[in-house]
Amino acid sequence: MSKLSNVRVAAIQMSCSRDVNENIKKAERLVREAAAKGAQIILLPELFERQYFCQERQYEYYEFAKSVEENDAVRALLPVSEELGVVIPVSIYERAGTVLYNTVVMLDHGKNLGIYRKTHIPDDHFYQEKFYFTPGNTGFKVFDTEFGKVGIGICWDQWFPETARSLALMGADVILYPTAIGSEPILSVDSSGHWQRTMQGHSAANITPVAAANRYGLEEVKPCNENGGQESALCFYGSSFMTNETGEIIKAAGRDSEEILISDYDFEALRNIRLEWGVFRDRRPEMYGCLTK
């Protein structure tokens, strides 16, 4: 198999309990299932080690952050990536000295290829991420894996055309988004369609497949002083999906089920399509000044 052709990519949708070891074991089981189906690049959801703790502001949760080397999911999945001969981007809460980040560690055949720290950090009543994560300082990252060039955005990054465009310009063969997003019961808006269309647009405009792996399930926290006594619950809506290079959804998960989505891509053919379409040829960077102001 050529390095850049006929690559099988999987996106895993799972729920997360309050038990870290249980979540890591579940992730490992699903990675093994995906690999057994031939998947070579296997995407897990964002921060799958835990329930989504950013629903509340608790100083003690800062202790969840560990260095890349000490992170439990990385420790568990690094040897798995070697044993199975696969690429696994692992989303973690990273401690880097006195600064904490929302980070993906790119595991490839038992090696750590490097990290990407989430560039865009959301903040509202239900996603209080600015309390937990410093905006990333790595810049956008495309990892040159054994199976092709993998671009990574983390959750909120997926709303930003700048992320996807930068990754495409850096040569990404595929763009992967580990995600934790939900809405009801308290939020009245179901953003799932908006969420999908945004990434479909990134895919279509950059002529690059994208995959988003979300968690599913209801996660509730009790009102507490740290959270201003606010009631908080999120029903993560699953709806993980994968597109082809025109932004069409070719694999889609339900809203409330454990699933492994799998798609095959010919990365070399897609590179040619990107050239032939001409949008990268016809860019006018000298006209884009307002994007960086």
Added chain:
Amino acid sequence: MSKLSNVRVAAIQMSCSRDVNENIKKAERLVREAAAKGAQIILLPELFERQYFCQERQYEYYEFAKSVEENDAVRALLPVSEELGVVIPVSIYERAGTVLYNTVVMLDHGKNLGIYRKTHIPDDHFYQEKFYFTPGNTGFKVFDTEFGKVGIGICWDQWFPETARSLALMGADVILYPTAIGSEPILSVDSSGHWQRTMQGHSAANITPVAAANRYGLEEVKPCNENGGQESALCFYGSSFMTNETGEIIKAAGRDSEEILISDYDFEALRNIRLEWGVFRDRRPEMYGCLTK
């Protein structure tokens, strides 16, 4: 009615014959119909004065280009915009001294608010636009009309996330794309879904409604030396559409029919939604350097 609320926007889909006057009369008739239905901002397709002459390379077609003041469609529609009290972006082939552009002239209540020159120019066997148009030098433009801030992209511009993002950052309440796109019979690819999803993505990511007005109908040219003896025909596929601020298509035209699409938008409410969603707050321009290189 407040300046920025409850604005009615129309997108007109029409076919174009070989007769300039006939096309301008048709455009005027459709503009009047749209205004009679309450439309205030009325979008016509790209270069509706003629069949799509860029299918072939003919030096004599350079004569089609006229100054803004001398352009026939502008002359016809400027008084119409005053009489009806509407905004009409008019797509023309512009002569500016010795340089020719693909330009939109923004007419508003009988005034010319200014021009936008197409930034991104395509070029392939069926869209030989680099032969006819110098890439625009105006930069992206948002026009402060009587009914709200109107951002304009012209056809190929619609494939570029940089266009839509720039217009959104410049305060566009709505983004309008006059268009001329087709595919079959000779091209085997139907790009209409890809085309729609790209703009739906711009809409979704920028939380801004978009409208695309395309022509429809088969336009054939005979093989000629100037065109390398190439057979050329394009069936313009219509499929004009309008989105809401989440990128959802709320009005859609067929592939082969004259249509006036109409949608109402509350521009002031949409401004608040853009603020509340937080994506503009959370941008990191200092991380977007590769977009302007």
